[in-house]
Amino acid sequence: MHFSLDVMVLIFIFILYTSFFKIWNPLLGEAKIFMVLMEEDPLVYNKTQEAHLRFDSTFTHHFKSIDEYMIYKERMSSEHDKFLGSLLQTGSYNKLYSFTRLLNGFAVNIMSEEVLNTIQNSKEVRAVHEDIKMEKFTTHTPDFLGIPSGVWPTLGGATNSGEGIVIGFIDTGINPNHPSFTSQPYQGTNSGMHANSRKFKGKCATGEGFPSTACNGKIVGAQYFAQAAIAAGDFNTTRDYASPFDADGHGSHTASTAAGNHQIPVISNGFDYGYASGMAPGARIAVYKALYSFGGYMSDVVAAVDQAVEDGVDILSLSIGPSSVPSGPAAFLNVLEIQLLLATKAGVLVVQAAGNGGPSSSSILSFSPWITSAAASITDRKYNNTIKLGNGQSFSGTGLAPPTAGEVLFPIAAAADVCRSNTTASFMAIDSCQHKELFIPSLVQGKIIICTYTFDFEFEAASIATVADTVHEIGAAGFIITMDPDIGSEQLKGTTMTVRVPGIVLNNMEASSALWEYYNSKTIRSRTGGAIAFTATARILDGRQAIYTGQAPVVASYSSRGPDVNNALLQTADVLKPNIMAPGSSIWAAWSPNSEGDHYIKGQDFALVSGTSMATPHVAGVAALIKQKHPHWSPAAITSAMMTTADVADGSGAPILAQQTNQLAPATPFDYGAGSINPSRAIDPGLVFNTYFRHYIQFLCAVPGVDDESVRRAVGVGCPTKRKDWCSDLNTASLTVSNLVGSRKVIRRVTNVGGHKETYKLTVREPLGVKVSVSPQVFTISANASMHLRIVLEATEATNAYTFGEMVLRGSRKHVVSVPIAVYASSSLGS
Ligand SMILES: *[C@@H]1O[C@H](CO)[C@@H](O)[C@H](O)[C@H]1NC(C)=O
Ligand SMILES: *[C@@H]1O[C@H](CO)[C@@H](O)[C@H](O)[C@H]1NC(C)=O
Ligand SMILES: *[C@@H]1O[C@H](CO)[C@@H](O)[C@H](O)[C@H]1NC(C)=O
Ligand SMILES: *[C@@H]1O[C@H](CO)[C@@H](O)[C@H](O)[C@H]1NC(C)=O
Ligand SMILES: *[C@@H]1O[C@H](CO)[C@@H](O)[C@H](O)[C@H]1NC(C)=O
Numbered sequence: 001m002h003f004s005l006d007v008m009v010l011i012f013i014f015i016l017y018t019s020f021f022k023i024w025n026p027l028l029g030e031a032k033i034f035m036v037l038m039e040e041d042p043l044v045y046n047k048t049q050e051a052h053l054r055f056d057s058t059f060t061h062h063f064k065s066i067d068e069y070m071i072y073k074e075r076m077s078s079e080h081d082k083f084l085g086s087l088l089q090t091g092s093y094n095k096l097y098s099f100t101r102l103l104n105g106f107a108v109n110i111m112s113e114e115v116l117n118t119i120q121n122s123k124e125v126r127a128v129h130e131d132i133k134m135e136k137f138t139t140h141t142p143d144f145l146g147i148p149s150g151v152w153p154t155l156g157g158a159t160n161s162g163e164g165i166v167i168g169f170i171d172t173g174i175n176p177n178h179p180s181f182t183s184q185p186y187q188g189t190n191s192g193m194h195a196n197s198r199k200f201k202g203k204c205a206t207g208e209g210f211p212s213t214a215c216n217g218k219i220v221g222a223q224y225f226a227q228a229a230i231a232a233g234d235f236n237t238t239r240d241y242a243s244p245f246d247a248d249g250h251g252s253h254t255a256s257t258a259a260g261n262h263q264i265p266v267i268s269n270g271f272d273y274g275y276a277s278g279m280a281p282g283a284r285i286a287v288y289k290a291l292y293s294f295g296g297y298m299s300d301v302v303a304a305v306d307q308a309v310e311d312g313v314d315i316l317s318l319s320i321g322p323s324s325v326p327s328g329p330a331a332f333l334n335v336l337e338i339q340l341l342l343a344t345k346a347g348v349l350v351v352q353a354a355g356n357g358g359p360s361s362s363s364i365l366s367f368s369p370w371i372t373s374a375a376a377s378i379t380d381r382k383y384n385n386t387i388k389l390g391n392g393q394s395f396s397g398t399g400l401a402p403p404t405a406g407e408v409l410f411p412i413a414a415a416a417d418v419c420r421s422n423t424t425a426s427f428m429a430i431d432s433c434q435h436k437e438l439f440i441p442s443l444v445q446g447k448i449i450i451c452t453y454t455f456d457f458e459f460e461a462a463s464i465a466t467v468a469d470t471v472h473e474i475g476a477a478g479f480i481i482t483m484d485p486d487i488g489s490e491q492l493k494g495t496t497m498t499v500r501v502p503g504i505v506l507n508n509m510e511a512s513s514a515l516w517e518y519y520n521s522k523t524i525r526s527r528t529g530g531a532i533a534f535t536a537t538a539r540i541l542d543g544r545q546a547i548y549t550g551q552a553p554v555v556a557s558y559s560s561r562g563p564d565v566n567n568a569l570l571q572t573a574d575v576l577k578p579n580i581m582a583p584g585s586s587i588w589a590a591w592s593p594n595s596e597g598d599h600y601i602k603g604q605d606f607a608l609v610s611g612t613s614m615a616t617p618h619v620a621g622v623a624a625l626i627k628q629k630h631p632h633w634s635p636a637a638i639t640s641a642m643m644t645t646a647d648v649a650d651g652s653g654a655p656i657l658a659q660q661t662n663q664l665a666p667a668t669p670f671d672y673g674a675g676s677i678n679p680s681r682a683i684d685p686g687l688v689f690n691t692y693f694r695h696y697i698q699f700l701c702a703v704p705g706v707d708d709e710s711v712r713r714a715v716g717v718g719c720p721t722k723r724k725d726w727c728s729d730l731n732t733a734s735l736t737v738s739n740l741v742g743s744r745k746v747i748r749r750v751t752n753v754g755g756h757k758e759t760y761k762l763t764v765r766e767p768l769g770v771k772v773s774v775s776p777q778v779f780t781i782s783a784n785a786s787m788h789l790r791i792v793l794e795a796t797e798a799t800n801a802y803t804f805g806e807m808v809l810r811g812s813r814k815h816v817v818s819v820p821i822a823v824y825a826s827s828s829l830g831s
Helices: 005-023 057-062 066-087 113-121 227-231 250-259 298-311 335-345 427-431 464-474 509-522 612-629 635-644 693-702 708-715
Strands: 032-038 093-099 105-110 125-130 133-136 166-171 219-224 264-268 271-276 284-289 295-297 315-318 320-322 349-353 372-378 381-383 385-389 394-397 410-414 448-453 478-483 503-505 523-525 531-534 537-540 546-548 580-583 587-590 606-609 657-660 663-666 687-689 735-741 743-752 758-765 770-775 778-781 786-795 802-811 816-827
Touching: 032 113, 032 298, 066 093, 066 105, 093 227, 093 298, 105 113, 105 227, 105 298, 113 125, 125 708, 133 298, 166 250, 166 298, 166 612, 219 298, 227 295, 227 298, 250 284, 250 587, 250 612, 264 606, 271 587, 271 606, 284 298, 295 298, 298 315, 298 335, 315 612, 320 349, 335 349, 335 693, 335 708, 349 612, 349 635, 372 612, 372 635, 385 503, 385 509, 394 509, 410 531, 448 464, 448 509, 464 478, 464 503, 478 509, 478 537, 509 523, 580 612, 580 635, 612 635, 635 687, 635 816, 693 708, 735 743, 735 786, 758 770, 770 802, 770 816, 778 786, 786 816
Parallel strands: 166 284, 166 315, 219 284, 315 349, 349 372, 372 580, 410 448, 448 478, 478 503, 735 816
Antiparallel strands: 032 105, 032 125, 093 105, 133 295, 133 320, 264 271, 381 546, 385 394, 385 537, 410 537, 523 531, 587 606, 657 663, 687 743, 743 786, 758 778, 758 802, 770 786, 802 816
């Protein structure tokens, strides 16, 4: 169904009006940031061929020299200044950036609605978007993914794997002093072939914490983008560093996960947790700092992406996204999505975190089919701590903590029973064990202290690190943190940080109650209730030893779920999201000791953290390995390779499960996309589903509620006269139909990248209530040839729910190409 233009205009005006009415108060001198796109096309449109978009020989073919290009950029920028100067009074605005590469436009900070109206009404302006806030979606994993045995050997060993590939990180910067990023000489094994890193033109901005030596060959470029954060008043130079230095930790973590050096010992709080390694240890890192401990602004991110593509990165890793679905006729048309489409057009593969809004459905925050959206899994590595009680009971919990000394039992004492009773401190202050001065020294020595995870922990006024410090300073033997029934044990904060003293977090209510029951039954009290003898005992085991066990991978509860949405009304789209799943839970990787965003991990060089943010660089690193092997593949071909070869069975061969609210359920493509990434198969997929820029335009033109004018405003080109009817016609390695009425024909085009002629046999597992017919069922395809598959989906009943299936192509040379199917049948042919 298409909205009429009138309706769209009305909705748009209404949204703008209400938001300004409520929020903008010029009397208070409030300023707002807008991204303005100009009518004139940016540089990227003057190229006809998709491949001719990089800053290489074909690029300079367009401009005679880099100098000439720089002159062009300056001209664009000064034209933006001239435009603003001719329209507006000096002082009523402040231009933050000019976008010249992928977009022709600028970010501007303006002081009143009047100024905004003047800009919006100008004929030279194509579109105006208000800036929105962006969020961070906050090693053993190469082995878990089978990379050391399955992929690295084919690429010349670990240190050569990723060689020649530059991954750009739009993140919080990088800690250049970290061993994961020490200098790497160029190995030169593939010299001349596809060593893009030599063509990479990124600059290295120096500044506090970031000397010129920081760009050392491993880190090949580093810049930072903070104009919008500064204009918004959020940027603090002391805390955030006006340089590419990572004061947060998140950016160092993601960069080292994708491309960190091989075999780096992970030492935290004096304990060796094993080795960490990037997925592509030979890849180079280009840093675009646009996020801070408080998050970031879209203008800064857009400026960073513009620069990264201009510099010539091969892959962009974005462990960030908007905090909600952007407004407007389609989520696909917001400035960042469109810019990333243009980046894809320029040959850059974009990997983005799916979001941490799971497990509710349609919680996805990465929308567009040209982006590879990463879901997060739990791996088979677990850290599990155990407490053994004097009565023989034992309970497991978490806590990366050493064991209590020897195999002896220690008396246990509740904080309230060993604190001064004559203080004015609240129960909460006592139970949370944050204040060493409240404890009575003679009563605590050699005891394990029971503390409670109070609301202070929820609001970060209390931390487990402080509990550990308190216990250390009062001379206690260790700590137990029990759960408060009013809070529950769902989202505990800071439980994956390492500590130096024995301790355990009893992260479930039953264990916590059992411990209290035991303690109360064994503690002898006076008539007034004071404890006079502590006879309950316990010992805590070593919580730092990883165990490799259990079903894995499992979709992590927080990982955002499909179905994908067209817009903020959450109308579902004919696009499969997420695309692929990679490890995201409890990932060890590099950190920054400043750790401004997470006080629990301050002072540490490594951190164990979780999120789709952590899954994203795993995918980016694997993409680098594929790109190294197949330098001429399009971004869509690389995504297809990862998707069609992904695993839908776990390590034990059973279907992968997903954490839902309080239970595990069989995972669907809306949980993990095509499945769990399998690098050794992805490097040789047999067939790929390829897609180019013009196909994405056809896709946009088929989105319900999107008219030609919205597409033209966003992308600069209108819809083709011969339009596709459905978004499901986009040639992706998945089949999603959000509203099947009767039947629908879908065409897919496969290309043989297996290097040899191969015969494929096709089988289909039909979604419930849907008949799927595909022709041909058997075909032989020559090397490099392409052919069409004609697929007809027919609703045999109105399921009024999504049902899932799979199309599998099995090749005579052992390639297996799997395509997930998701269909929502609204009515069958007969009804
Ligand atoms: C792009 O092409 C148009 C028309 O072909 C031309 O007017 C414009 O100056 C070109 N822009 C650049 C940056 O070369
Ligand atoms: C900036 O951060 C520093 C260090 O965290 C802090 O001491 C200072 O108060 C902050 N300045 C402002 C203006 O917030
Ligand atoms: C933790 O380890 C103990 C002993 O190895 C085991 O019995 C228990 O099931 C484990 N708990 C979890 C949650 O894995
Ligand atoms: C509180 O009691 C402790 C001993 O338990 C004593 O040393 C201290 O002086 C008392 N403080 C006050 C304010 O009475
Ligand atoms: C297929 O294409 C690749 C890359 O362009 C080329 O190296 C190879 O020779 C081609 N193979 C055949 C059989 O045409």
